[in-house]
Amino acid sequence: MTYEEFQLLNEFISELIGVSFPAERGRLLESRLRPRVQALRLPRFMDYYFVLQYDIDSEAEHLMHAVTNNETYFFRETRQFEALFDEVIGDLKAEAVTPGTIRLLCAGCSSGEEPYTIRMFGEENPNPDGESMLQIDAIDIDLERLEAARTAEYGPNSLRSTSESQIQSYFSRSGSNRFKLLPHLQVGVRFSYGNILDLDTYPSRVSYDAIFCRNVLIYFSETALHRALDCFVSALRPGGLLFLGHSESIIGVTPRFEPVRLRKCIAYRKTSE
Numbered sequence: 001m002t003y004e005e006f007q008l009l010n011e012f013i014s015e016l017i018g019v020s021f022p023a024e025r026g027r028l029l030e031s032r033l034r035p036r037v038q039a040l041r042l043p044r045f046m047d048y049y050f051v052l053q054y055d056i057d058s059e060a061e062h063l064m065h066a067v068t069n070n071e072t073y074f075f076r077e078t079r080q081f082e083a084l085f086d087e088v089i090g091d092l093k094a095e096a097v098t099p100g101t102i103r104l105l106c107a108g109c110s111s112g113e114e115p116y117t118i119r120m121f122g123e124e125n126p127n128p129d130g131e132s133m134l135q136i137d138a139i140d141i142d143l144e145r146l147e148a149a150r151t152a153e154y155g156p157n158s159l160r161s162t163s164e165s166q167i168q169s170y171f172s173r174s175g176s177n178r179f180k181l182l183p184h185l186q187v188g189v190r191f192s193y194g195n196i197l198d199l200d201t202y203p204s205r206v207s208y209d210a211i212f213c214r215n216v217l218i219y220f221s222e223t224a225l226h227r228a229l230d231c232f233v234s235a236l237r238p239g240g241l242l243f244l245g246h247s248e249s250i251i252g253v254t255p256r257f258e259p260v261r262l263r264k265c266i267a268y269r270k271t272s273e
């Protein structure tokens with residue numbers, strides 16, 4: 001891949017889905033795209049760029065799968081989930097758009113481990129009136145990962161931070177080293193294609209009480225980060241909260257969110273500006 005090809009493809013990807021490869025990771029982008037260039041029998045990466053430009057045979061779908069990092073697992077960095085259930089759930093519920101239900105968006109959900117973990121936390125922190133308290137919309141651009149999420153069957157990699165007793169409580173064994181999430185834990189979690197940068201692809205027009213977008217924005221260009229935050233502002237109700245991954249911070253990035261220092265993590269509240 002020449003430097004010019006790298007720049008064109010990198011810009012195209014960043015504009016489409018936000019993900020951006022710094023120049024020193026050009027080889028990584030090349031290795032991710034090479035299988036597509038070969039599968040389409042194209043002589044040069046520049047030809048692949050033209051295919052994408054004209055969206056020939058919906059190549060963008062393959063592109064999204066090729067360039068995204070889908071790493072995830074159950075009970076990954078649980079501080080934000082603990083903060084949600086230990087510290088802010090009462091306030092979120094009191095001001096919820098839909099009385100009695102907290103509406104969450106999980107943006108960049110990969111194969112579902114994150115929204116299902118939130119669902120498990122919900123199971124352990126039930127609503128006093130017995131009604132289900134959580135409605136979780138989970139979106140991703142990678143259709144293969146979404147299919148895996150709907151299947152809800154997982155192996156050891158996904159369960160590497162899940163204790164034996166949690167496996168017993170939440171899964172049934174479905175094969176050698178395969179575990180199927182129990183059906184009642186799939187209720188209230190809806191998966192759909194959605195691009196964080198495109199509000200029209202969000203599954204609901206009703207505002208969310210909180211958004212989880214963890215380990216996604218670190219891969220975005222600065223421009224895409226701002227576009228993503230603008231979309232989150234539009235998708236959150238007034239006073240709604242944004243939770244990011246533990247290595248991600250938007251302090252000082254935009255006046256539309258103010259940091260809220262919780263005991264276990266920082267969340268970002270939508271401001272009224």
Ligand SMILES: C[S@@+](CC[C@H](N)C(=O)[O-])C[C@H]1O[C@@H](n2cnc3c(N)ncnc32)[C@H](O)[C@@H]1O
Pocket residue numbers: 016017018019068069070071072073076107108109110111114139140141142145194195196197213214215216245
């Ligand atoms: C590293 S995984 C993080 C999964 C999960 N949030 C977690 O923390 O375990 C990043 C996910 O974000 C998705 N993603 C990247 N850009 C996206 C975009 N513009 N819209 C929606 N999903 C996106 C990728 O497909 C990938 O599944």
